[in-house]
Amino acid sequence: MTDVLGTWSEFNVAMLGATAGLAGLVIVAASVNVEKIIASPVLVARLAAALATLLLTLIVSGFGLFPELEPFWYGVAVLCVSLPVLVIQGYASYRVQVDPERHGRQRILKSIPGFICLACYVASGVMLLVGHPAGLAFTAIAALTAIAAAILISWIVLIEVLR
Numbered sequence: 073m074t075d076v077l078g079t080w081s082e083f084n085v086a087m088l089g090a091t092a093g094l095a096g097l098v099i100v101a102a103s104v105n106v107e108k109i110i111a112s113p114v115l116v117a118r119l120a121a122a123l124a125t126l127l128l129t130l131i132v133s134g135f136g137l138f139p140e141l142e143p144f145w146y147g148v149a150v151l152c153v154s155l156p157v158l159v160i161q162g163y164a165s166y167r168v169q170v171d172p173e174r175h176g177r178q179r180i181l182k183s184i185p186g187f188i189c190l191a192c193y194v195a196s197g198v199m200l201l202v203g204h205p206a207g208l209a210f211t212a213i214a215a216l217t218a219i220a221a222a223i224l225i226s227w228i229v230l231i232e233v234l235r
Contacts, residue, residue, distance in 0.1 A: 076143060076205070076208065077136060077141055077142075077143055077146060077208065080136055080208055080211075080212070081136070081137060083133075083136075083212055083215075084133040084134070084136035084137050085133075085137065087129055087130070087133035087215045087219075088130060088133045088134060088137075090219060091126045091127075091129045091130040091133065091215075091218075091219065092130055094126055094219065094222065094223070095123060095126040095127065095130065098119075098122065098123060098126070098222070098226045099123070101226070101230055102119055102226075102229070102230070105230070105233045105234070108233045108234075109229065109233050112232075112233070113167055114167045114168060114171045115229050115232060115233060117160075117163055117164040117166075117167040117168075118164050118167070118168065118182075118225055118228070118229050119225070119226065119229045120160055120164065121157075121160050121161045121163075121164035121186050121225065122186075122221070122222040122225040122226045122229070123222070124156070124157045124160040124161070125157060125161070125186060125189060125190075125218045125221055125222045125225075126218065126219070126222045127157075128153055128154060128157045128193065128218060129189075129214075129215045129218040129219065131153050132149070132150055132153060132193065132211065132214075132215065133215060135149045135150070135153075136211070143200045143203070143207065143208070144200060144201060144203070146200055146211075147196070147197045147198070147199070147200025147201040147207060148197070148201065150193055150196055150197035150200065150211060151193075151194065151197035151198070151201070154190060154193040154194055154197065157190060158190050158194075161186040161187060161190055164183075164186060165183040165186070165187070168182045168183055169183070182228075185220075185221040185224050185225060186221055186225060188217050188221060189214050189215075189217040189218035189220075189221050190214075192210055192211075192213050192214030192217055193210075193211070193214040193218075195210050195214075196208070196209075196210035196211040196213075196214055
């Protein structure tokens with residue numbers, strides 16, 4: 073059963089490198105305007121959620137490279153690491169919802185991207201716990217959507233800070 077996780081090792085290595093590099097770039101890009109970013113609780117929360125999402129992907133991909141790790145325990149790890157990121161994303165969503173500069177649908181649309189990858193990570197963790205083989209594919213989908221969401225959110229934060 074552990075061979076199944078080993079078949080994803082190249083994907084996990086790629087995700088480790090991609091997310092580590094991307095997280096570094098986001099931090100450098102944010103540091104250029106850090107004073108303006110920290111002046112806005114909404115931007116701080118959204119950038120923290122984007123970085124937490126990248127960190128989640130990095131950690132989950134790293135766990136995927138543990139030798140002889142059973143898929144069940146990989147699922148446990150995915151769920152355990154996803155929980156704090158879900159809290160951070162929830163807080164970022166809350167900050168967006170109470171932002172007086174945004175209205176109705178804009179608020180909801182700004183919260184969706186961060187939750188899509190988390191839903192995929194939770195689904196993959198549950199599938200792995202129950203022994204469903206699609207759990208690993210969902211983990212890959214979660215990693216890819218996490219990178220996309222983090223890029224989108226980071227870009228929006230960096231654009232909004234210059235308004």
